[in-house]
Amino acid sequence: MNECGYLRHLRACNPPVTEPFLPWYIEDQVVGRVRPALAEALRAHPEVFRVEATHLVLNPALDDFESRSRALARVGEALAQAGVVTPPMGEPYPVSPGGREEALCVMDRAVAAWFGVRSFGQHLNGYVRTERGVEMWLGRRARDRLVYPGRLDQLVAGGLPWGVSLEENLRKECMEEAGMAPELADRAVPVGLVSYNRVAERGYRPDVLYCYDLELSPDFEPRNSDGEVESFIRLPLDEVARLVRQTDEFKLNCNLVIVDFLIRHGHITPDHPEYLALATGLRQPLRNDP
Amino acid sequence: MNECGYLRHLRACNPPVTEPFLPWYIEDQVVGRVRPALAEALRAHPEVFRVEATHLVLNPALDDFESRSRALARVGEALAQAGVVTPPMGEPYPVSPGGREEALCVMDRAVAAWFGVRSFGQHLNGYVRTERGVEMWLGRRARDRLVYPGRLDQLVAGGLPWGVSLEENLRKECMEEAGMAPELADRAVPVGLVSYNRVAERGYRPDVLYCYDLELSPDFEPRNSDGEVESFIRLPLDEVARLVRQTDEFKLNCNLVIVDFLIRHGHITPDHPEYLALATGLRQPLRNDP
Numbered sequence: 001m002n003e004c005g006y007l008r009h010l011r012a013c014n015p016p017v018t019e020p021f022l023p024w025y026i027e028d029q030v031v032g033r034v035r036p037a038l039a040e041a042l043r044a045h046p047e048v049f050r051v052e053a054t055h056l057v058l059n060p061a062l063d064d065f066e067s068r069s070r071a072l073a074r075v076g077e078a079l080a081q082a083g084v085v086t087p088p089m090g091e092p093y094p095v096s097p098g099g100r101e102e103a104l105c106v107m108d109r110a111v112a113a114w115f116g117v118r119s120f121g122q123h124l125n126g127y128v129r130t131e132r133g134v135e136m137w138l139g140r141r142a143r144d145r146l147v148y149p150g151r152l153d154q155l156v157a158g159g160l161p162w163g164v165s166l167e168e169n170l171r172k173e174c175m176e177e178a179g180m181a182p183e184l185a186d187r188a189v190p191v192g193l194v195s196y197n198r199v200a201e202r203g204y205r206p207d208v209l210y211c212y213d214l215e216l217s218p219d220f221e222p223r224n225s226d227g228e229v230e231s232f233i234r235l236p237l238d239e240v241a242r243l244v245r246q247t248d249e250f251k252l253n254c255n256l257v258i259v260d261f262l263i264r265h266g267h268i269t270p271d272h273p274e275y276l277a278l279a280t281g282l283r284q285p286l287r288n289d290p
Numbered sequence: 291m292n293e294c295g296y297l298r299h300l301r302a303c304n305p306p307v308t309e310p311f312l313p314w315y316i317e318d319q320v321v322g323r324v325r326p327a328l329a330e331a332l333r334a335h336p337e338v339f340r341v342e343a344t345h346l347v348l349n350p351a352l353d354d355f356e357s358r359s360r361a362l363a364r365v366g367e368a369l370a371q372a373g374v375v376t377p378p379m380g381e382p383y384p385v386s387p388g389g390r391e392e393a394l395c396v397m398d399r400a401v402a403a404w405f406g407v408r409s410f411g412q413h414l415n416g417y418v419r420t421e422r423g424v425e426m427w428l429g430r431r432a433r434d435r436l437v438y439p440g441r442l443d444q445l446v447a448g449g450l451p452w453g454v455s456l457e458e459n460l461r462k463e464c465m466e467e468a469g470m471a472p473e474l475a476d477r478a479v480p481v482g483l484v485s486y487n488r489v490a491e492r493g494y495r496p497d498v499l500y501c502y503d504l505e506l507s508p509d510f511e512p513r514n515s516d517g518e519v520e521s522f523i524r525l526p527l528d529e530v531a532r533l534v535r536q537t538d539e540f541k542l543n544c545n546l547v548i549v550d551f552l553i554r555h556g557h558i559t560p561d562h563p564e565y566l567a568l569a570t571g572l573r574q575p576l577r578n579d580p
Contacts, residue, residue: 099566166561189556193569210560264554266479270500271456276389276576279483283573286566 004246006262007274009255010281013196013207021116021204023290025057026068026104029097030288033116033204041084045075055290068095068105076111085114086202092162093119097288100208106162116204118286119159122170123257124188124212126155126178127237128220134237134265136258137222139177139229141251148251150230152243155222156180157254160210166190170212178232179223188214191264194256196284206286211257213264237267256282294536296552297564299545300571303486303497311406311494313580315347316358316394319387320578323406323494331374335365345580358385358395366401375404376492382452383409387578390498396452406494408576409449412460413547414478414502416445416468417527418510424527424555426548427512429467429519431541438541440520442533445512446470447544450500456480460502468522469513478504481554484546484572496576501547503554527557546572 021033042049094103126137158173174185198205311323384393416427448463464475488495
């Protein structure tokens with residue numbers, strides 16, 4: 001490992017964008033960004049996309065939520081069959097120029113990842129107050145997971161499909177990932193968000209992670225039921241902070257959720273030399289420039 | 291009142307910059323921004339400032355903290371005598387291209403306000419958990435204060451002079467403004483920051499407010515001793531939120547500290563239509579572009 005510290009994870013989540021991406025417009029708003037090769041493939045679907053040299057536009061005749069969503073589903077299937085994108089997962093995700101509630105249509109989660117669409121998720125910090133100080137529950141991701149197998153993760157974390165309320169989705173994830181009853185999940189407090197503009201393998205990736213804190217009783221024991229977690233571990237906050245600073249044990253974006261927790265709980269203090277850079281860096285405006 | 295809502299306060303603190311400001315460099319880093327009229331006045335001090343058409347540079351012969359600070363003190367006195375800036379207050383403030391700890395020299399607080407220097411302060415949310423929910427202690431600013439007389443303010447808030455630790459300064463402010471013993475002040479938890487780039491009457495104003503939460507016992511009663519507070523009031527959080535949304539009762543930047551509190555305590559939730567704009571908007575990167 002060459003670099004240490006908290007800030008490197010924020011930098012890794014917000015790399016300089018060196019490759020060209022073409023902004024994707026619905027009407028006059030940018031809702032995504034695609035690689036030139038994908039733009040070329042979209043020329044086969046002129047009834048849905050108008051592909052220009054510098055950008056693409058959804059056919060303005062598709063002028064409501066339903067017609068746009070149906071057209072994008074057809075294109076997604078065709079692209080997957082042609083091997084251009086990964087096959088649809090059956091989870092509709094919002095396509096939005098702003099927040100999650102401002103979606104103009106939906107798109108399958110797997111396909112959306114290639115279109116540089118804004119993605120929204122929920123990450124829950126499960127912690128316990130002990131006589132020795134705060135301890136945090138962490139999950140270790142199953143070895144067969146597609147991304148970051150075997151890495152550490154928040155106790156509960158998941159993407160936010162369209163058409164499900166934040167409460168419902170958090171309850172579902174808390175039950176599946178950690179065996180929590182709905183009454184316990186409902187005690188989670190929404191405490192802010194972390195946002196970044198990443199470049200992932202599949203493309204441009206503007207992400208918003210809604211963060212939650214849930215104080216657990218000392219005898220709470222998580223139990224996974226969806227196979228996504230290999231094991232759980234409860235660690236003192238100092239050790240969690242050290243793992244973030246000195247290792248790459250965590251799934252990349254989970255580091256940011258923990259830095260946010262450390263700031264909110266007074267574990268990283270304002271006299272930390274990188275406090276200003278960390279606090280502002282955790283809340284990157286999502287790009288919507290042309 | 292024409293506009294309602296939380297977001298208008300963030301907008302007011304981050305207005306579009308329509309007037310020209312000249313960046314002020316020390317070596318190759320921007321540490322401030324001045325109006326053209328002030329730049330003209332600085333031509334009378336060529337041993338300290340080199341004034342160009344597009345920017346100003348501190349004389350590179352002033353190459354350490356002490357020599358720069360002494361030269362700036364002399365210029366500040368001269369400018370005040372000429373009526374160009376307000377008279378020095380005797381409080382040294384950091385002049386920094388980054389965080390508070392990275393200061394390259396100091397400048398008097400009153401003079402610095404005309405030079406668009408980054409300013410750092412501490413704002414403390416004093417709150418009580420009651421059976422009826424969270425209640426917040428607020429101060430009403432004395433009627434004879436220079437800025438925002440008679441407006442609502444955090445229980446404790448103040449600027450951060452150079453050469454004082456964060457803990458010391460918070461203790462001092464807690465004692466003077468609210469009559470808190472040092473042991474009580476030390477229980478305040480640093481929970482993050484709010485940052486913005488404002489244009490004030492005296493000039494460009496990049497601000498960082500370090501935020502603190504302090505849970506108080508139900509029988510705590512603040513007592514002011516420095517004459518800066520006219521009276522104190524304890525209000526339910528719902529009412530505090532309403533005042534922020536619907537009125538201009540608060541000193542402008544105090545609104546942002548409360549919006550941050552409301553987000554961190556789950557009072558403003560992620561399904562609020564402006565959640566993303568609020569969360570990212572509270573942490574504006576401080577400008578350091580040329």
